[in-house]
Amino acid sequence: MARARHMFAGGNTCLGFFSYYHHILPQEEAEKIYVIKGGPGVGKSTFMKKVAHAMMDRGFDVEFMHCSSDSDSLDGVVVRDLKTFLVDGTAPHIIDPKYPGAVDEILNFGAFWNEEEIKKHRKEILSISREISRLFARAYHYLHAAFEVYQDSASLFNKALDKIKLSRLIADLEEELFAGKDGEEGEGRERSLFASAITPSGYVNYLNTLLDVSTVYVIKGDMGAGEELLLERLRDTALSKGFDVEGFYCALNPHKLEHLIIPGLDAAVTTSNTYHHAEVPSARIIDMMELMDRKLLEQYRGELEENRQAFDGLMATALASIRRAKENHDALEQFYIPYMDFKAMDASCQQIIGRLAELRPTEEIASSLRSSQ
Structure with missing residues (x-):
């Protein structure tokens, strides 16, 4: 039976948005990388989910790379047995082809939207986008402050260790x-x-x-x-x-x-x-x-409790800002969704699934797949 593994390649951290996208599957080792470009609400995550489940139906293990700004959405899908992955190449995790044509291929979802209709909402799109950036910046300030509190607690535990x-x-x-x-x-x-x-x-x-x-x-x-x-x-x-x-x-x-x-x-x-x-x-x-030295920890108990309360308070504010950013992102999507040709996009998805189905794993993996069916 195919195995699904779930994880994140990037996250909202004390350093801002931090990415390990170069560790998903090294471009030098990949057979095929699809870099998806497009805006909010254009169906990138749904597209990748369809590909992922189609490959699992064929017996391949799949890694689901979730989005830290909406854990129900995907930023990437990896089929390691085929040395292939699809990835959202839009901000903040901007990824561009390193070996275009040979390994990387851009999937331009802008080809599926009605640009003239979207342009009519330019003012709202710019305003909401700026608010999303502000809210994430606020969240990152609070995450950094929480990390400083964490560091103080860590220093106390280190003394007692x-x-x-x-x-x-x-x-x-x-x-x-x-x-x-x-x-x-x-x-x-x-x-x-x-x-x-x-x-x-x-x-x-x-x-x-x-x-x-x-x-x-x-x-x-x-x-x-x-x-x-x-x-x-x-x-x-x-x-x-x-x-x-x-x-x-x-x-x-x-x-x-x-x-x-x-x-x-x-x-x-x-x-x-x-x-x-x-x-x-x-x-x-x-x-x-x-x-731990229990007696020493007892001396620091008051400070550790203060830190815990401060940490949780700072994290709560950071999380509230991230939630508000998502609410604004959801609003932003409404200026794109009505103007997308999802029928054409689904046809493209089926084409990609067909191309992946033609790829051949190594004989060792192929043998394993045959025995599991």
């Missing part, structure tokens, strides 16, 4: 995961993405679709309680032993590793806290609070 106990824990995990096992010759490679995002619907994560491996370690803790140190060490060890990894980064701080999947070991290490968690049966639980 027993580094010797942490080193022993890491050594034990390395022994469990890597003893007698080696990956490919040479250094492994990391693919960086997001499992969660800060969205108009709140904190959204798709961990349950990603942790489909035989061995899962769940790290429980608090804001900045040392889990990043553990994950980075395990990632570096995996890479040095020749294992490719998938690193899923923090929705707030896109440079902080939060979840690690090592496909070659059929194993994953994930963090679980107030803001994101996954239900994983038979997972091994690692409680970072057991590595």
Whole structure:
């Protein structure tokens, strides 16, 4: 049965909109990349969903790249067995062809709209677009402020963290995961993405679709309680032993590793806290609070609680701004939807599905597909 994995390639972070789009599928490795250009409400997400489900019906695993500004919409679809993906190439994740004709192809959805009718709403479109930009800028200011509060809490937890106990824990995990096992010759490679995002619907994560491996370690803790140190060490060890990894980064701080999947070991290490968690049966639980100096934490209890309240308040304001931005985006779509030729677009979609159906996976993958049917 075809497998669906869901994730984000970009997100609303303390650094503004942050993208790992270059990690979706390296352009040098891709057989085909479709870059979709068009405006709001022109059907890019619906188009990609149709392609994705058509490929799953044919037995191919598909990765759904969701939009952090509307998690029900898609920014991309990846069929890794065919080394192919479709991606929304419009702002803020502007993607242009790197190897036009040879690998990349632009799908211009502007060909399906009535430009003269859309132009009649120029004033409203410009006004709403400016308001959307303002609201996202406001949200990013608050996300940055929340991150500063997070950093203060992390510094307090770091003071209380027993580094010797942490080193022993890491050594034990390395022994469990890597003893007698080696990956490919040479250094492994990391693919960086997001499992969660800060969205108009709140904190959204798709961990349950990603942790489909035989061995899962769940790290429980608090804001900045040392889990990043553990994950980075395990990632570096995996890479040095020749294992490719998938690193899923923090929705707030896109440079902080939060979840690690090592496909070659059929194993994953994930963090679980107030803001994101996954239900994983038979997972091994690692409680970072057991590595803390409880007396020292008690001294900081008041400050940590103040930080928690401040953090949640700042995040609430950021989320409210992102929700308002989506409401405005929904209004913007109404100046495009009535003037789209969706019938012609659907014909184009069927054409793309037909072209993908003609692509051939490797013999190993083809054999796997035949056996699953």
